[in-house]
Amino acid sequence: MKVRYGQQEYEFAERMRVRALLEKLGILPETVVVVRNDEIVTEDEWLEVEDDVELIRVVSGGIRA
Amino acid sequence: MKCRKCLKKAIIYMPEHRLALCSTCYSPWFLEHTERTIRKFKMFSRRDRVLVAVSGGKDSLSLWHALCALGYEADGFYIDLGIVGRDGYSEHSKQRCQELAERLGRRLHIVRVAEQVGAPIPQIKDLTAREACSACGLIKRYFMNRYALEAAYDVIATGHNLDDEVAVLFSNVLNWNRGYLARQYPVLDEREGLKKKVKPFVYFTEKQTTVYALVNRIAYIRDECPYALGATTLSYKAILAQLEHQAPGTKRRFLDGFYRIRALFAEADAMELTPCSRCGQPTTTDICAYCRLVEHVQRRRGLVPLSEPQVAVSEAASRSEFEGSSLFDGGA
Numbered sequence: 509m510k511v512r513y514g515q516q517e518y519e520f521a522e523r524m525r526v527r528a529l530l531e532k533l534g535i536l537p538e539t540v541v542v543v544r545n546d547e548i549v550t551e552d553e554w555l556e557v558e559d560d561v562e563l564i565r566v567v568s569g570g571i572r573a
Numbered sequence: 574m575k576c577r578k579c580l581k582k583a584i585i586y587m588p589e590h591r592l593a594l595c596s597t598c599y600s601p602w603f604l605e606h607t608e609r610t611i612r613k614f615k616m617f618s619r620r621d622r623v624l625v626a627v628s629g630g631k632d633s634l635s636l637w638h639a640l641c642a643l644g645y646e647a648d649g650f651y652i653d654l655g656i657v658g659r660d661g662y663s664e665h666s667k668q669r670c671q672e673l674a675e676r677l678g679r680r681l682h683i684v685r686v687a688e689q690v691g692a693p694i695p696q697i698k699d700l701t702a703r704e705a706c707s708a709c710g711l712i713k714r715y716f717m718n719r720y721a722l723e724a725a726y727d728v729i730a731t732g733h734n735l736d737d738e739v740a741v742l743f744s745n746v747l748n749w750n751r752g753y754l755a756r757q758y759p760v761l762d763e764r765e766g767l768k769k770k771v772k773p774f775v776y777f778t779e780k781q782t783t784v785y786a787l788v789n790r791i792a793y794i795r796d797e798c799p800y801a802l803g804a805t806t807l808s809y810k811a812i813l814a815q816l817e818h819q820a821p822g823t824k825r826r827f828l829d830g831f832y833r834i835r836a837l838f839a840e841a842d843a844m845e846l847t848p849c850s851r852c853g854q855p856t857t858t859d860i861c862a863y864c865r866l867v868e869h870v871q872r873r874r875g876l877v878p879l880s881e882p883q884v885a886v887s888e889a890a891s892r893s894e895f896e897g898s899s900l901f902d903g904g905a
Contacts, residue, residue, distance in 0.1 A: 536818050541783050548584040548787060550574045550593065564781040564787070567736070567810055568630055570798060 509555055513540075513563040522555075527551040529561070539567050574635070578602075585784050588821035596788050600642075603785045607639050607773050614760045614772040622645040626717050626800035627673075629666025629794040631786040632732030634673050636774055638791055640730065641677045647730070649674055649681040650715055654709060655693020658741045659801040665691075666794045673791060682724065684716050694800070700873045705800035708866065715863040719854060721768040728769040736779045738772070739824040740809040743832055755838040757831075765846040770800065776825065846865035 511518040513528065517538040518533070522527055526542050542549050555561055574583040576595035576773040583593035594602055611615070617623055623640060625631040627649045631784040651670045656662045666685070674681035697712075698705040721729045735819065738757070744755045763769040774782060786793055801807070816823045848854070849861035856862070 522625050536814050538778065538780055538817055541780060541787060543787075548596070548784065550583050550586050552574050564783060564795070566631075566783040567807065567814075568632070568779065568801070 509557050509559050509561060511549060511561045511563065521552055523556050525551070526553050529555060530563075535563065540554060540565055556567075578586050581669070584788070584859060586641075587778075587781065589778075589817075589825060599784060599788055603638055603777070603781065604642055605781075607777065608643055610759070610776055611771075611773050616730075616760055617645070617728045617769075618772060619645060621646065623888060624650050624682075624717070624721045624724070624726035624729050624902070626713070626729060626731045627651050627670045628732075629669040630732070631791070631793045632734050632737075632774060632782045634669065634732075634793050635730040635782045635786045636730060637673060637679070638677065638789055639785070640773070641679060642761070648679050648726070650720060650729075651681055651683045652713055653683060653685040653687075654712075655685070655687045656695060656798065656800070658796070660796060662796060662798060664794070669792055669794050682720060684720065686712055688865050689716070691874055697866070697870055698800075700870050703866075706804060709800070711862055711866065715854065715861075717770075718766075718768050719852075722766070726768070728771055730771050730773055731783070732774055733772040734774045734777050734779055734782055735824055735828065736810055736813070737806075738775055739813055739828050740806050742828060743809045744805065751838050751884070752844075754831075754835065755840075758835060766844070768849060775828075778824075846880070 509520045509523070511520065511531065511533075513535070514535075520529070520532075526544075527537070530537055530540070530542075530551070537551050542551075542553075543562040544553065544559050545566060546553060549555075574584055574593045575581065576583045577593055578598040579595060581595040581597065581743060584596050585599060588595040592602075623645055625633065625637040625640065625647050627637055629651070637647060639648055642739040649670055652665050653667055654769050657664075670681055686697075690697060691702060693704055694709055694712075697703070697708045701708065701712075708828075710718060714743050720726075736894055738759075741753075742757060744750075745757065759772045759775040761767070761770045777785075844857050846855040849856045849864055850859050851862060853859055855861070860868075
């Protein structure tokens with residue numbers, strides 16, 4: 509499974525749930541949208557070894573208080 | 574996980590609402606909640622002309638799209654900051670705004686900082702003692718207000734979301750910025766030369782606005798502004814995300830709790846505004862901060878004073894994708 513997160517790329521050899529992937533990478537689910545093969549998926553979905561996964565970061569910043 | 578409304582496969586679960594929705598049911602839910610926030614805070618009606626401040630990012634473009642989908646008279650206003658960065662940040666963000674303007678069939682007003690101030694944001698940062706975000710914020714607030722007044726818009730709408738507002742509140746409380754606390758609210762009414770400003774997305778998380786953009790195929794710039802990297806706001810957001818993860822609804826409770834007691838800070842906002850002796854925009858001093866910034870930049874660059882600001886208006890498409898398809902009828 510290929511996983512893209514910003515400029516970084518990861519590869520995993522076993523299937524796992526979205527929740528487990530995010531835990532492995534230390535990413536809070538509230539901070540990304542998970543797209544599997546061009547389809548948005550929730551945390552309970554399974555990711556297969558042949559899947560292309562993109563983690564779209566949702567946090568923007570730089571706003572003056 | 575299944576959509577609570579139609580039992581199709583869900584694309585988002587929102588723990589704070591205990592609600593899962595599919596790609597079909599998500600946008601109607603999102604639009605209904607946008608309308609609810611607009612009405613709750615009496616932001617504007619369908620008789621008002623709304624100027625949406627767009628940056629090319631997911632929040633502001635989603636806001637523009639949502640307001641048009643709801644049948645509001647909403648045009649875009651883009652400020653070209655002249656930031657090149659690694660991938661032509663300002664040019665790309667402007668393109669995203671122009672693409673949506675064409676798709677919506679609405680006007681996009683464009684103003685270029687380099688033409689108005691005499692230098693783009695990166696040079697302003699180098700020529701003055703100001704941080705880039707500080708100069709950028711000052712210039713954006715000035716242009717938004719000035720052009721909304723000059724082009725007779727009734728209200729300025731920005732895409733600030735729940736995460737933005739809570740991070741700013743967190744910062745303002747940590748530093749006890751009473752003046753900022755007094756003015757932190759989803760609606761700032763018109764007064765003494767200041768146009769009304771509203772934040773219709775104040776109750777949406779960043780994840781919710783991102784999903785709206787993706788579901789509606791809104792192309793937005795994903796790169797962060799190069800000057801925002803490492804900004805304090807981002808570290809506050811990381812702390813707040815952890816709190817929200819452990820106890821869903823924390824951010825909303827923090828913000829709504831503050832709204833209920835914000836009157837305590839009203840005194841700190843009781844400054845009198847008078848017209849700037851140069852440009853006529855409201856200020857608490859004789860010459861406003863924007864005019865002082867322009868003077869400083871032009872003196873450092875050896876330039877003569879610039880003429881009156883000009884705004885370019887992009888070509889609007891002949892027909893909106895929402896023409897005749899408003900989801901809500903009647904005034905707010």
